[in-house]
Amino acid sequence: MRGQIVKISSNRHTVECDGIKYNTVPRGKFRKDKLIPKVGDYVLFDEKRLVIDEILERKNTFDRPMVSNIDQAFIVTSLVNPNFSLGLLDRLITLMELHNVSVVICLTKIDLVLENTYKEIRNLMKYYEKLGYKVVTNQDIDKIKELIKNKTNVFVGQTGAGKSTLLNKLNPGFNLEVGEVSLALGRGRHTTRNVTLFPFLDGKVMDTPGFSALDFSSYKKEDIKKSFREFSLYSCPFKDCSHTKEEECIVKKAVEDKEILESRYNSYLKFYEEGR
Ligand SMILES: Nc1nc2c(ncn2[C@@H]2O[C@H](COP(=O)(O)OP(=O)(O)OP(=O)(O)O)[C@@H](O)[C@H]2O)c(=O)[nH]1
Numbered sequence: 001m002r003g004q005i006v007k008i009s010s011n012r013h014t015v016e017c018d019g020i021k022y023n024t025v026p027r028g029k030f031r032k033d034k035l036i037p038k039v040g041d042y043v044l045f046d047e048k049r050l051v052i053d054e055i056l057e058r059k060n061t062f063d064r065p066m067v068s069n070i071d072q073a074f075i076v077t078s079l080v081n082p083n084f085s086l087g088l089l090d091r092l093i094t095l096m097e098l099h100n101v102s103v104v105i106c107l108t109k110i111d112l113v114l115e116n117t118y119k120e121i122r123n124l125m126k127y128y129e130k131l132g133y134k135v136v137t138n139q140d141i142d143k144i145k146e147l148i149k150n151k152t153n154v155f156v157g158q159t160g161a162g163k164s165t166l167l168n169k170l171n172p173g174f175n176l177e178v179g180e181v182s183l184a185l186g187r188g189r190h191t192t193r194n195v196t197l198f199p200f201l202d203g204k205v206m207d208t209p210g211f212s213a214l215d216f217s218s219y220k221k222e223d224i225k226k227s228f229r230e231f232s233l234y235s236c237p238f239k240d241c242s243h244t245k246e247e248e249c250i251v252k253k254a255v256e257d258k259e260i261l262e263s264r265y266n267s268y269l270k271f272y273e274e275g276r
Pocket residue numbers: 108109110111112138157158159160161162163164165166177178179180181188189190191192193208209210211
C-alpha cells in the first residue's frame with residue numbers, strides 16, 4: 001500500500017493511508033543503504049507485516065528538521081524570548097531557498113515588545129517583502145489559513161518561538177504540547193520532540209522541534225550565492241564574482257549604498273564561508 005509517514009518516534013514510523021494509521025518499521029535494508037525515512041515521505045508499505053518497503057521519490061528532503069516533500073515553510077520568529085535574530089532568520093530563509101521551498105515569515109510575541117521595537121522590525125521586514133517573502137504575524141489567522149491551503153507546510157524556528165502555539169490557534173484539535181520559555185536562559189527546553197504531520201485545509205501542516213544550530217557545510221557555495229535573491233539584480237564585471245573579496249564588485253557597492261541590507265550581506269559572507 002502507498003501511504004505517507006506522519007510521525008516518527010524512535011523506531012516507530014506512523015504511516016497514514018486513507019485516514020488509517022499504521023505503526024510500521026522500516027525494512028532492515030534501509031539502514032545498510034543509509035536511507036532514512038522522514039516525516040512527509042510517501043512510502044510503499046506492507047500492511048500485514050507493518051514494514052516500509054520503499055521510500056518513493058522525494059520533491060525535497062531535509063536533515064534538519066527531518067522532513068520531506070515540503071512546499072512552503074513558515075519561519076516562526078519571535079520578537080523576544082527568544083530574541084529576534086536577523087542572522088537566524090537569514091539562515092532559515094537560505095535553507096528553504098536551497099530546497100526550493102516558499103517562505104512565509106511569521107512574527108510572534110509582538111505583545112511582549114514596545115511599539116517602537118515592533119515598528120523597527122516591521123520596517124526591516126519591508127526589505128524581505130520586496131524580495132518576495134510573505135510576512136505575517138501569529139495574529140493573522142485568516143491570512144495564514146489562506147496561505148496554508150493546498151500545500152504541505154512546515155513550521156520551523158527556534159525553540160520557544162511559538163510554533164506549536166500558533167498551530168493550536170489555527171486548529172485547537174491539534175492539541176499540541178506547548179512549553180514555557182525559561183526566563184533565566186531566555187530560551188526554552190525543547191517542548192516539541194518529534195515532527196508531526198497533520199492534514200489541514202486540503203493541505204498539510206508539520207510541527208517540528210525547534211533548532212538553531214544549522215550550518216551550510218554540506219551545501220555548495222555556488223548554490224548559497226544563488227539563494228540570495230537580491231544579488232540577481234546586479235551583474236559584476238567579473239562573471240563568476242563571489243561578491244566577497246573581488247574588487248569592483250557591484251554587490252558590495254550596493255551594500256555600501258544601502259540598497260542591500262548590511263545584515264543580509266553579512267549573513268551571506270558567513271554562509272558562503274561555511275559552504276563547500
Ligand atoms: N506572549 C506571547 N507568548 C507566546 C506567543 N506565542 C507563543 N507564546 C508562548 O511561548 C511559549 C513557547 O511556545 P511554544 O508554542 O511551545 O513554542 P515552540 O516554538 O513550539 O517551541 P519548541 O516546541 O520547543 O520548538 C509558550 O509559553 C507560549 O504560550 C505570543 O505571541 N505571545
